[in-house]
Amino acid sequence: MKAASFRAIVTMISFAAVLTACGERGGDPARQYGADPYLPDPHQYLLPPMSVPEEVGWKAGETPSVPAGLKVEALATGLEHPRFLYTLPNGDILVVESNSPGTEAFRPKDFIAGKVKARAGAAGKGGNRITLLRETTGDGQPGLRTVFIDHLHSPYGIALVGDTLYVANTDAVLAFQYTPGATHIESPGVKLADLPAGPIDHHWTKALTVSPDGSKLYVGVGSNSNITENGMAVEEGRAAIYEIDRSTGAKRTFATGTRNPTGLAFDPQTGQLFAVVNERDEIGPDLVPDYLTSVQQGGFYGWPYSYWGNHVDVRVQPERPDLVARAIKPDYGLSSHVAPLSLLFSEGQHLSPEFAHGVFVSEHGSWDRSPLNGYQVIFVPFVNGRPAGKPLPVVTGFLGADNETVRGRPVGLALDRAGALLVADDAGNAVWRVSGPQSGT
């Protein structure tokens, strides 16, 4: 009788083991680059398809890799979860150190998912501050490092317009008076506009950029769930790109259906707004491709009802065929689960002629796809104001040689005054500087 019970338990355990082994492997990401990505049929899984590499950090002397002819070096280390970078007109570099304000676990799954993601460095404590780096000796290294603004609330995007520095906390855009050359701002910011935040605040980052004429701010607000599993009520005003009038603080949604628009930038040549967007999870290793797209005013980009145009997501009820019918196909697929977090127009050939016109995109890296995808900075060339052609890897080596451990994860991107590419690394707690022959040492 004991043996029978024992056999039953063994059966239950092996049954569970079979369930965990049924994940399917993703194909070649190159099939999903560009305007017409390969889209397999969606699947429903028994286990959340998690594949999270362990975070090991950078050993002394280790750096990411760059193509021949370019040079990479650490600009700063020992930061607290650096996420966003911004170069001030005088060459000072601002580093936003931040992480999620913390979310509640609603389901048994949330406890497990939180623990697994923590292995990949996603749980690092955010500094909730902005650090200033200033080159003082002419060697490209910051001789001065100060806390520029402290006591922020999960800040992400920043932008300077005239003498006003805007900081997008997770719950509001704040305006700070900036004096050129300042190394510290003591005065508390003045709130320009509220942003959708808690409760939950699942996608907490608020990307921020300024219109070319300086009159409007654009803020990316992510969804409050993967695919509405926290209810529709908490999605009010989320998964959208907002336009905020700088003089009045009045805001309106500029575009909707963008699940998590983590990076925003205007093309300096055409004045067109572009975004990188993180798409939905858990319907396959090759679904749904994250994307880079021009953002049309009033445009609806599908989330939650559909993806890549009118591909309906059956997980969302009740359905909205009226919205699906007008969902816009994004411009350019980046392949699935790469987690693009920042985009930056290259503004000329500072690094190499290859990178003369287009965008750099940082791919923070997948957590629910096997094999891993992302974990690099790529360059997407532009032709006639639109992304075109294959992406080129620019900064790689964020994964260990075994491709199963994480040394760093790229987030924020900026060009410094010399035209070198700066990359914030929130797992390695560093800022990397990539320079070419024409962007100084």
Next chain:
Amino acid sequence: MSNSDAVPPAATQRSAVNTILVRRLLHRGFIAAGGALLITALGTDYVYFKTALWQWANFSAWLITTGLIVLLVGVLLLLIDFATRRAARLDVVSFIVVAAAGLLSLLNAFVHSRDAWTSVVPQGISLSALSTVLLLIAAARGWSLAKSRASGDRT
């Protein structure tokens, strides 16, 4: 309480009863409690199916998870019932019925870990309904997965 002369015979009688009843099966109450939680998940699945209100799907996920944990405690206590000779022999039909409900519910816990609608419809609520039928059979059979030695001795 005042007529203390009645105490000695009553105490003797109680200890005689205890030698039989204290050997009750330990696992039974836990199988019942776990089963009740799993059955309740059919109700919360149904409300989610009708309303698509997210919190009902969350209730189901918690009911199935806790139901499985309590059921697992019941299975461990079943082993103890045999180890301590409380249980005489397995009630094969009840055991198979509860084991099947447990395995279906384990599968259901994974289905309920999906996000939004497909965590419940159609597979989740179907698994909940199947487990409920099996667990109601187990309930009708008294939730016990074994025959107790005490009762066996008396027959």
